[in-house]
Amino acid sequence: MESKKESEFTKVFSAWDILVIAFGAMIGWGWVVSTGDWIERGGVIGAVLGFVLGGVMIFFIGLTYAELTPAMPECGGEHVFSFKAMGANGSFVCSWAIILGYVSVVCFEACALPTIITYIYPGFLKGYLYTVGGFKVYASWLAVAVAMSIFITYINIRGAKTAAVLQTVLTVIIGGAGILLIVASVITGSPANLEGQMFVGSGSGIARNILRVAMMSPFYFIGFDVIPQAAEEINVPLKKIAKMLLLSIVLAVAFYALVIFAVGYVMNSGAIAASASSGSGLVTADAMAAAFKTSVMAKVLIVGGMCGIVTSWNSFLIGGSRAMYSMAESYMIPKFFGKLHEKYKTPITSLVLIGVLSCLAPFAGRKMLVWIVDAGNLACCLAYCMVAMSFVILRKKSPEMPRPYKVKHYKVVGFFAIVLSGFMVLMYILPGTGATLSLPEWVIAGGWGAFGVVLYAVCKVKYGEKFGTLVDVANDELDxxxxxxxxxxxxxxxxxxxxxxxxxxxxxxxxxxxxxxxxxxxxxxxxxxxASAIPDTFQYFLPVNLVFGYGKTKEAGALAGKYGHKALIVTGRSSAKKSGLLDRVRDSLQEAGLETVLYDKVTANPLTTTAQEGADLAKQEGCDVVVGIGGGSIMDAAKGMAFMAVNDGAFDDYIYNRRSSDQALPLVLIPTTCGTGSEGNGFAVFTNPETGDKKSLRSPAIVAKASIVDPENMMTMPKKVLASVGFDALCHCMEAYTARKAQPVTDALCMYAIPLIVGNLVDLYQGKESREAWEAMSIASTIGGMVINTAGVTLAHAMEHPVSGLKNVTHGVGLAAITPYAIAASWEGNRFKYGKLSRMLGGYTAEDCAEKVRTLLRELDLNITLEDLGVTEGDIPWLTQNCFKVSKANIDNNPTMLAEEDVAEIYRKALHGESLNLARTA
Structure with a gap:
């Protein structure tokens, strides 16, 4: 997953701004033009019930937006939601559809405004030019449309706040006109006017007619979705954004219902029929005149309706430009559409394009624009359906996502939202629904889709890997x-x-x-x-006697003599012998009166069969104490031998927790490498040669009775070994620090040890040796073993064990190939801790951590790939399955939860050393 960026937008929208933007978009002009038609369809009360029912249906869709918007408050809304849920392809379809919906409304409103002026002043039309689809186009009509298009575009370029101020003024005018009608109708109207027109039809026909209105009404509520488009510019608490979005829907439903009732309360059925069939056909305006008993008020209401045209126009211009910006930021359309105005921080290129289209649209005549709007409505409904599906998918896919506003009973809400929006899509597609698209409308919708396919192909070729990427925007409240x-x-x-x-x-x-x-x-x-982040309860228990210091190896006999009389010495084939350490330890044991038996067949990545063979030797020789001399593999082997020497059954039964025991021979461990920290914990890692499974034996019985950490024993390590074991020690501390099971004691130990490793490992590797540096590495390595005993390891170790189990590679080298990618896939799970790690490594923020680890690996000559270690593409399925089989607990301990497909993708990235910032898929 890519790192987060700082928002380029200015947060200017208040709670009131977003409320009027959404409410103004929804009420528009339809309540002035269509109220009479709604009443004729269902009756006054029937139409009111129909709108309420339609509002309830759209409210379910609104609930999905209410949860997703505060959870992902980024420019683009639907683009981001669908991207996180469905990936780049689904996001392209959803975003491309919503842009058609927004642009179609903007273009339509450019034609609607001069058309409404002709209702008020019929003499307004001057300079006949031509006829399109039966609609006569006049010069004065075009002039007003183009001039207003330029004005609205200019207002939006000047800044979101300027557009919001315009929206507020116009919405207040609309609301004022509507309230005047409602109040006046209550005063001058009469219940008698409702007689004969409360419902249309009888019996089941009433319900059918109410449903007809309900099925039509959701199309008038399109507009609340402008809020998520502009979410990045909203300056209110995230939870309040959700509440404002839902409130805008409730207010719009109430407004439509009250206006319908007011018209029916002040005009009887005859008056409504006469108004609808003669004159302007604006029944609502005639109702206003009847309520105030003057025709002047009809024009006042029409002016209010004209404001509704502009509010919808303004809102959808905001939404459309932000949707285009977000697609451009993801390289799905040409990148220049993502350009922001240098001063006003508005998407200038997108606004200009939509502005130009709104200037050109009136030349096509009003009939063409009706077709475009219907095609746009289908696109909006499709986007709604994809958002509703994204809502459900993300609840399953990203349950840990912070959700400032979390919807209850999400399955019920998601079901109804998907069904409703899907039904709305079907109404446009299926014949005989009353909303079915005509042939010209299908041509427009199909043409837009075809253009999208071409644009998709062109941008995919042009931008390559950048196509379909999404960089999240940082949000302080959310994180x-x-x-x-x-x-x-x-x-x-x-x-x-x-x-x-x-x-x-x-x-x-x-x-x-x-x-x-x-x-x-x-x-x-x-x-x-x-302090609030400290766990309510935790436990730390590690009964190991650490004996630290130069020359402390000579105390081996005195320490082991406390626990037995005959020692099984476990070591490798040559290193301890060549350095003379084996002889020194054996002499110390014998001086303390202990007999010794030598087992010197341990190799890297110890096998379960090796541990069993040594255990059998211990039993055969009557050994009662085990002394391990060497690196992590030897100490682990010694632990396994001490355990199996006193326990029956198969080794794997204990590794896979089919059996358990708290018994083992006493252990004295003498590490010769500063890496695994096995001397400081109670587990040991083994590979089963038959299955390739590499998994740990865990028991408090295999915590050493005494561990001699003598820095002098480390100094004979080959530099290549030092690099790999030192990096292993660093990984232990980093993984324990970021693990889900981390706690204050392990955190404190990690914070002490990590700087010691970072500050000394590279110097030692490059030959800048000192007594103090070896001391630092020795104690830091032991601490690494201690912290993973309690906090555990995480993703990198979980993924490396199958690699070394399959290919028998050195553990620290395998970690070097995987760890940067594991961090890149995990840092967002606890960015504060990864940020601290990054700063210890020379970076600044959590985003830098993976690359800083890679920088360290370069200095250790460990910047390698899994391919360098013999892993092939064909190995990835087995590695992934084995990872979840043997290391599921470690994966679950990772700060970011990952599925099998995520782990497989990380293996693929590490195989070829691909870009770190793409280590985790969206």
């Missing part, structure tokens, strides 16, 4: 840890530049002891987790 982590990073950058860091957040802070953070801590900018 409080991200805000804290960015502040800490900014503090470090300021400290390095010699500037005064920003004041710290008001909370108690503690800084880890590493050089860069010390400078920042003086200004209070580096922060650890606050």
């Amino acid at each position: 409080a840890e991200a805000a804290r982590e960015r502040q800490a990073a900014a503090g470090i950058a300021a400290a390095e530049a010699g500037a005064e860091p920003a004041p710290a957040m008001a909370s108690k802070t503690i800084s880890p002891d590493f050089a860069k953070a010390k400078a920042v801590n003086a200004a209070g900018a580096e922060m650890l987790r606050d």
Whole structure:
């Protein structure tokens, strides 16, 4: 998954702004033009019930938007929702559809405004030009349409806030006109006017007619979805965005229902029929005149309706331009559509394009625009259906996603939202529904779809891997840890530049002891987790006797003598012998009165059969204590031998928890590598040679009775070995620190150990040796083993074990190939901790962490791929399955939850060393 970016938009919309943008988009002009038709379809009460029922249906769709918008408050709305749920292809279809819907309304409103003026002033039409589809086009009609198109576009270019101010003024006028009608009708109307027109039809016919109105009404509520399009520009708490969205739907439903009732309450059926069949046909305007008993008020209401045209126009221009911007940001349409105005921070290119289309649209005549709007309505409904499906998919796919507004009973809501929106789509497709698209409308919809296919193909070729990418926008409220982590990073950058860091957040802070953070801590900018993040309960228990220091190996006999009389010495084939360490330990044991038996057949990645063979030797020779001398493989083998020497049954039964035991021979461990930390924990990793499974034996019985950590024993390591084991030690600490099972004690140990490794490993590898550096690496390695005993390991170890089990590669080398990709796929699960790791490694934010690990690997000559280790593409299915078979607990311990397909994709990236920022798929 790619890193998050800072928003380029200015947050200017208030709660009121987004309410009037959505409400103004929904009420538009339809209530002035069509109220009489609605009453004739269902009757006054029937039409009211129909709109309420339709409003309830659309409310289910609104609920899905209400949850998704605050969860992903980014420009583009539907584009982002569908991308996260369905990927790039689904997002393209959804976004392309919603753009058609928005642009069609903008173009239609450009024609609607001059048309309404002719209702008020019939003499307005001057300069006949031509006729299109039976509609006469006049010069004065075109002039008003084009001039208003330029004006609305200019207002939107000037800034979102300017557009919102215009929207507020016009919406207040609309609302005022509607309220005047409603209030006046209550005062001057009469219940008698309802007689004979409360419902249309009788018996089951009433219900059918109410349903006819209900099925038509949702199309008048299209517009609330402008809110998610502009979500990145909203400056209110995220949960409140959801509430404003739902409130806009409720207000629109109430407005339509009350206007319908007001018209029927002030005009009887005869008056409504006469108004509909003669004159302008604007029944609502005639109702206003009847309520106030003057024709002047009819024109007042028409002016209010004209404002409704502009509010819809303005809202959909905002929505359409933002939808185009978001597609351009994902390289799905030409990138220049994502350009923002340098001063006003509005999507200038997208606004200009839609503005030009709205200027050209009136030349096609009003009939053509009706066709375009119907095709656009189908596209909007399709987008609604895809959003509803995205709502359900994301509940399954991303249950951990923060949801400031979380809908209850999501399955019920999702079902009704999908069914309703799908039904609306079918109404446009199936013949005989009353909303079926005509042939010209199908040509428009099909042409738009075909153009989208061409654009898809062209942009996919032009932009390559960039096509269909989505970079999330950082949101401080949604990710409080991200805000804290960015502040800490900014503090470090300021400290390095010699500037005064920003004041710290008001909370108690503690800084880890590493050089860069010390400078920042003086200004209070580096922060650890606050007290509220500490687990309510946790447990730390590790009964190991660590004996640390140069020359402490000589105490081996005294320590082992406390636990037995005959020692099984476990080591490798040559290193301990060549260095003389084996002889020194054996002499110490014998001086303390212990007999010794040698097992020297342990190899890298110890086998279960090796452990069983050594256990059999211990039993045969009557050994009562085990002494392990060597690296992690040897210490693990010694643990397995000590365990199986006193336990019956198959080794795998204990590894897979089919059997358990708390018994083992006493162990004394003497590490010769500073990597695995096996001397400080109670588990040991083995490979089954028959199955290739590499999995750990875990038991408190195999915690060493004594571990001698003597830095002098590390100094004979080949530099190649040092690099791999040192990186393993670093991985132990990083994974334990970011693990789900991490707790304060392990965090504190990790924070102590990581800077020791980062500050000394590369120097030791490059030959800059010192007594202090070896001490630092030795104790840090042991701490790494201790922390994973409690907090466990995570994704990188889970994925590496199958690799070394299959290919018998060195564990630390396998980790080097996988870890950067594991971090790239995981950092968003706990970005504050990964940010701290990044800063320890020389970066600033969590996004840098994976690349900084790779930089360290380059300095250790470990910048390798899985392909370099002999892994092939054909191995990935087995590696993935085995990873979940033997290391599921480690995967579950990872800060970001991953499915099998995610792990397989990480293996593929690591196979060829592909780009880190694409390590996790969307």
